[in-house]
Amino acid sequence: MLDIKNLQKNFGNLRALDGVSLIVESESITGLIGPNGSGKTTLFNVVSGFYPKDGGEITFKGERIDGLTPDEIAKRGLCRTFQIAKAPEKLTVLENMLLAANGQRGENPISALFKRRLVSKQEKENLGRATELLTMLQLTHLRNEFAGNLSGGQKKLLSLGRMLMRNPDLILLDEPTAGVNPTLANDLLEMIRRLQKELQKAFLIVEHNMKVVANLCEKVFVLNFGKVLAEGTPEEIQQNEQVLKAYLGGT
């Protein structure tokens, strides 16, 4: 589904990504781990079009996406969340969900003014779906709260909610459970698993918690100094000496 070949990204003299190659199969959950500063978030930013690449190829669903703008990439069905969850602060939680809905007719000013009936019908449908998803995320009681008043963990949940509303084929999650309480984090992981099984979504997940990674991912890539240090099943990774040395503290 996502095929990254020899990706390069430099910041001045710093080689943030130094020839990264990585594959995410469709309907899979792939993990991406690595020490701080190893290039995980940079990889997300380049793949999602926020940073221009300095070399290499990115193919998504058989099409080259490197060089496209972030919104074009998102429209092709590849969506990402941010490490520090973002949310338009003066939109309510419910509006945040509606914001993410696909194919909204009222998004250009002409139809917003002249096709109001169609627009409001579609808004109602989206509202129904948003409400269901908020119930699932246990955010219903906050639906009319400004998103700016949410805690960091709640914003993380909301970003996942927006992803579900948007319904892309591949979701890049940047530390989805950071700042979320343990019970809810478990629910969240359960939800990711269910989405993959029932809706055949693919995920690429940056996560620091090795237990979570082992539990969730079929395949794991380890980044270190902008290079892929190792790849394999969680078991293989946990036994890889280089990985242990670089990442897990080394014993």
Next chain:
Amino acid sequence: MPVVNFLIYLLIMIGIYALLALSLNFQVGFTGLINFGQVAFFAVGAYTSCLLVCKAGIPIVLGFLCGMILSGLFGYLISIPTRSLKADYWAIVTLAGGEIVRLIAVNEGWLTEGSFGVMRIPQPLKHLLSKGTYPLFYLVLVAACVVFMYFVLRLLINSPFGRNLKAIRDAEELCLSLGKNTRKLKMEAMIVAGAVAGLAGALFAHYITYISPENFQPIETFLMWAMIIVGGRGNHAGAILGAVVIQVFNVSTRFIVRYVPLGPDVVAPLRMVIIGLLIVAFLLFKPEGLVKEKKKIYELKDNQAGEL
């Protein structure tokens, strides 16, 4: 009845500036586009309409329409070089844009009559009404335009389009990650805002009947900013209220000159000092302005409410 005439004049000027404040608020308050050259829209609308009517002889209604269209087009033009700029640079470019428009008006005499200005601008339906009732008619016209634009902008802001604009203002990167074409959206916002301010320009030109580049100094943009800061950004009613407060102060103080022991050369700049202090006071003590941004609440049916 000089008092009544003055009141009508004041109300018309409030109405015209209310349109300008609504337009600026649409850009700044809802979309997060810092426009320091708002007066340019005003000028483009005013000049387009009166020049087409005076020189090409088109009907005044069409002049108004062309003023709006060209001003909207100017909004589109401004948004091309600025499209990938951050807010502060957007501010600088628009400031320059405003000055460029004024300088064109000063220097391209063959088109704009230069600093002499355009004189004897015809007024709509003037021949049908008596001299006494005409200002009242114009007031009704301006008021109707304000009410109409208020509802149009409100409709837009409450639509998915408006939601996108607010989201751009608060978190542009997030919008991109959700597949929103933020450049296009900003462009559309500038066109809408340009058209609204262009209407204000046309109303102004055909009311005053004489315009020159002097009417479109950067200080006018400052006044419009004062209106949305005092009234409250992100709220249409706030923009109109701000226009009322600032215009009442700005227009009425011209007549105070007679009653205070200071020369007009002191009073005029003093007015701007006081408005400046007002802006500072609001930013410090009431940054949200007189009217806060409203929260949009969706009423859910009981079966939709889920577990609480």
